[in-house]
Structures are given as C-alpha cells and as structure tokens.
Amino acid sequence: MSLDLSVYLVTDADGCGAYGVERTVEEAIAGGASFVQLRDKHADDAAMIQQARRLKLSLDQHAARTGHRVPLIINDRLRVARESGADGLHVGQSDTAVRDARRVLGADAILGLSINNREQLAGAPLELLDYIGLGPVFATPSKADHAAPIGLDGLASLVNACPLPAVAIGGIKAEHVEAVRHSGARGMAVVSAICGQASPRQAADRLAARWRQAPGPALTAE
Numbered sequence: 001m002s003l004d005l006s007v008y009l010v011t012d013a014d015g016c017g018a019y020g021v022e023r024t025v026e027e028a029i030a031g032g033a034s035f036v037q038l039r040d041k042h043a044d045d046a047a048m049i050q051q052a053r054r055l056k057l058s059l060d061q062h063a064a065r066t067g068h069r070v071p072l073i074i075n076d077r078l079r080v081a082r083e084s085g086a087d088g089l090h091v092g093q094s095d096t097a098v099r100d101a102r103r104v105l106g107a108d109a110i111l112g113l114s115i116n117n118r119e120q121l122a123g124a125p126l127e128l129l130d131y132i133g134l135g136p137v138f139a140t141p142s143k144a145d146h147a148a149p150i151g152l153d154g155l156a157s158l159v160n161a162c163p164l165p166a167v168a169i170g171g172i173k174a175e176h177v178e179a180v181r182h183s184g185a186r187g188m189a190v191v192s193a194i195c196g197q198a199s200p201r202q203a204a205d206r207l208a209a210r211w212r213q214a215p216g217p218a219l220t221a222e
Contacts, residue, residue, distance in 0.1 A: 005187025031201035032208030039075035052084035136170020184217035
C-alpha cells in the first residue's frame with residue numbers, strides 16, 4: 001500500500017479553536033495535507049463516530065473533485081474506526097492491540113503504531129502494520145502523557161532501523177521540516193502547526209511546499 005504521509009494532520013478539538021475540527025480539516029486538505037488522523041481524548045464514541053462520518057464524507061467529496069484521496073484514520077478508538085467507515089486506526093503502545101484492530105477492521109484497513117524505541121520496534125507485529133509513528137521527537141503539550149522525547153538523532157536512528165514507512169510525531173513545527181525529511185522519515189505528523197493557525201489552508205500549503213523542496217535523506221549505514 002502506497003501512503004502519502006508527508007503532511008499528516010492530527011486533529012485537536014481544543015487547538016482548532018473557532019475554526020473547529022471539520023473546517024480545519026477541509027482547509028488543511030485544500031492546502032496540501034495528505035493524511036488525517038482524528039484524535040479526541042474527550043468526546044464519547046457516539047459523538048466521535050458522527051464527526052468521523054462527516055469528515056469521511058468531506059474527504060470523499062474532495063477526492064471526487066480533485067482525484068486525490070486523503071485517508072482518514074482514527075486515534076485509538078477501534079469502535080469509532082469500525083462504525084464510522086474510516087480508512088483505519090492509529091494506536092499507541094497502551095491502546096487497542098494491533099492484532100485486534102487488524103482482525104476487526106480487515107486486511108484493507110490502514111494501521112499505524114506509535115514507537116518510541118528499538119525494543120518496541122523489535123516487538124511490533126510489523127506484518128500487520130502499514131506505517132510506524134516514531135516519537136515523540138520533541139515534548140508536546142498536545143499529549144500530556146507522552147514518552148521521553150527521542151530528538152532528531154533518535155528519529156534518524158529509528159527510521160534507519162524501521163522497515164516500514166515512518167512518520168515523525170511529537171512537537172513537529174515548520175522549522176523542523178528539512179531535518180525530518182533528512183532523517184529518512186516519510187512524513188511529519190503535526191497538530192499546532194496547522195490546528196489553531198490563522199489560516200489552516202496556508203499553513204498546510206507552506207508545510208507541503210517545504211517538504212517538497214527539502215533535500216532527501218543522507219545515505220547511512222549501521
């Protein structure tokens with residue numbers, strides 16, 4: 001499965017402010033966001049299912065207009081992913097088990113897993129996954145219980161050891177684009193770099209442009 005992880009938007013209901021999640025997503029994909037993860041630690045499943053369905057409809061309409069399909073995946077909530085018709089699920093080390101998610105969602109679902117170190121990478125069921133989220137690269141207020149930051153050097157080391165496409169997560173801003181791409185990561189997961197910006201569309205457009213223009217990874221060996 002070929003995934004465009006380059007500008008990977010993770011939503012934050014509080015951070016989106018007056019724009020709201022749905023308008024932020026619409027603006028962001030118009031600006032070049034290539035992947036959307038719906039994350040909400042406070043909404044109940046029923047409300048999140050309805051929101052995910054609206055977002056999926058919006059993304060499907062975008063695909064019909066432009067020919068460019070942006071996947072919608074759900075953070076952690078397996079029931080929400082199943083009942084909303086989302087494209088898949090992203091889980092953390094303490095969230096829904098990958099094997100359960102694959103069994104419930106089927107072979108075509110997109111599954112991602114957060115990884116913080118080599119031990120977790122070695123123990124991950126890679127054959128069931130489509131991509132890996134590596135981080136947090138930096139400390140981030142959007143996830144209070146995150147693991148210790150790995151930094152850009154740690155990111156590059158884990159990317160080099162990871163056989164699946166990897167996206168950098170945690171505290172990524174526009175000024176980190178070049179370093180993240182140089183690490184070999186296939187994309188950057190961002191929250192506040194789009195959510196809460198004066199124009200989510202322009203913010204996504206700038207991130208996408210910087211990603212396209214950034215030099216690729218250096219060839220390294222371990």
